[in-house]
Amino acid sequence: METSDLSQHISRRFNEDLERVRAQVLSMGGFVEQQLAKAVSALVEGDSLLGETVARDDFEVNKMEVSIDEECSRILATRAPAASDLRLIVAIIKAITDLERMGDECEKIGYIASRLALEERPADKYREVKHLGRVVQSMVHDSLDAFARMDPEAALRVARQDRLVDEEYEAIQRQSITFMMEDPRAIRRVIDVMWVVRALERIGDHAKNICEYVVFMVHGKDIRHVRIEDVERELKQRGTQA
């Protein structure tokens, strides 16, 4: 099993470049994590100001994406990395796209939250959304941890959670339909909530993508569109062969 050992380079500057861009990705991830937490909290607490803040701060995420992208292009052009370094850069370029999308979804949630805050809150106080939000938050957090630690096993564990999110999404959708049939006046609000839930589900998907990049980065294996069980079996076989 090969791991990306960043300490092997003769050129120290190259090492520093790689480390810096990796740290930038993770700090961008940290910002997105915070945006997500704020967005969910804005909806659940009915805090319109917080929702607006989240929507407004999305430009920070975009700015970070652009700057990391430039840095990656620069490294590709000047250092021509190979093997695990190349995979790291490729993984980073992909991961920041996903993080940026997550930021956009947070912006959407924040915007809807600030609008919903002005309306009457439902009796369940968005309990389901809160729960789904917590699952998605922990997914994002753990996927970034796996990225920081270059830990493919942890990444696969997170990727498996995505199924849980999908189920939850399904359940909330069904519940929302019931709400709308019971009280047509609530349709507008429930549709808004469904947008939020949809955004959370999308964020979960992006977190899963990041986990896939971690596996790619460490094992050099593309696991998109492959069942997780198959991936795990194959990686285990590789582990015993090596």
Add this chain to the structure above:
Amino acid sequence: MVAIGAAIGGLIGHLWWGIAGALAVELTRQLVNLHQFDHWLRNRNRRDPPDAGGLWGDLVSQVSRLHRRKQFHKQRILRLFRELRRSTASMPDGVVALNPLREIVWFNRKAGELLGLRRKTDFGLQIGSLVRVPEFARYLEKGDFSAGLRVHPRIGEAFCIEFQGVPYGEGQMFLLVRDVTRQAHLETMRKDFVANASHELRSPLTVIAGYLETLALDEDLPADLRPPLLEMRRQAERMTAIIADLLELSRLEATDEQVVGNPIDVAALLALLRKDAVVRDAGQHVVDMRVESPEGLMGDPGLIHSAFSNLLDNAIKYTPAGGAITLRWWTDEQGGHFAVTDTGPGISEEHLPRLTERFYRVDAGRARDAGGSGLGLAIVRHVLQRHGGTLKVESIEGRGSTFSCHFPPLRLVHEPVALPDDTRYSA
């Protein structure tokens, strides 16, 4: 040995064969000793030293003495190290040791618990990669560890931790991590209490003030009751003002977050303030305005209005009739500056540091006459804090005072501000 060999050789008639045989025996003996010594050196922890006489014996005993001494020191250091590790592990606070690149060198159990770090795998990783709260990254980058940093790692939950950097050596540092959920909770409770108490006091006060007003309008009121009634009304108004300020202060204190806000046309704001002041003041003071820069300010219009008008009100209150007050706005490389200069009595130096404390009064009697709440400057200070600005006070007794607000360059808006609707400023 050689002599014995030579004697035996001479005896049997082959002197040289005898010597050669003796040398061979001696060589074999030395080789065997050397081999034994080497074998023992390789396994010196498990085997007893070989029994050899002469030079070899000396060598063996010296090496084994050195070895014993080394073992002894190693044991002592190991014991010390274990002791240290055990004691730091049982510390109630988390400790993380970082190298100059901010990579994790070592951490104790509590730090692992609080930050979700894992032993072994996380050594050598950058702390910012695992503790990704944006405020934390800023705290490390800024490099100012005179104060700690409090963060809620999970938004919407009470869990609160405090970081304190302790730099040492050449760029290394200890990061102390504490769970301050309880303290943070208590502080919130205290702040909430002030806010709630003020809020609760407001309704009964409104009733009292309302009846006092009706009573004062009553024509049949005996003449001797009129002065006390007027005084009661004045005091009720003061209480209302204090409560309003307390509420505003607790709103301001609710968060330390920097205000982003909107562009404010400072020139228009000052013109508005001046107009209001002149009307209220009924021409007792000369209020001058000097706008020396067209640049605007990025901030919360309501808060900035409140801060500037507090400063202007103070100047009017404390400057005797006929005095002059100047409002000034200018910008330079250091940022934007707003100053209120008056020709009042001034403030003596010993009061200056305490001026922004709540309810602090330079001259207790007079301030109350003027009807201040004693919270004005505290409000100004908080508003400025949330805009990254500072308040400066210069004063010469008998000549007057200058209160100035300084905003960082980042807060300036260079293009001329499109004037938003005026209602924004009339908060």
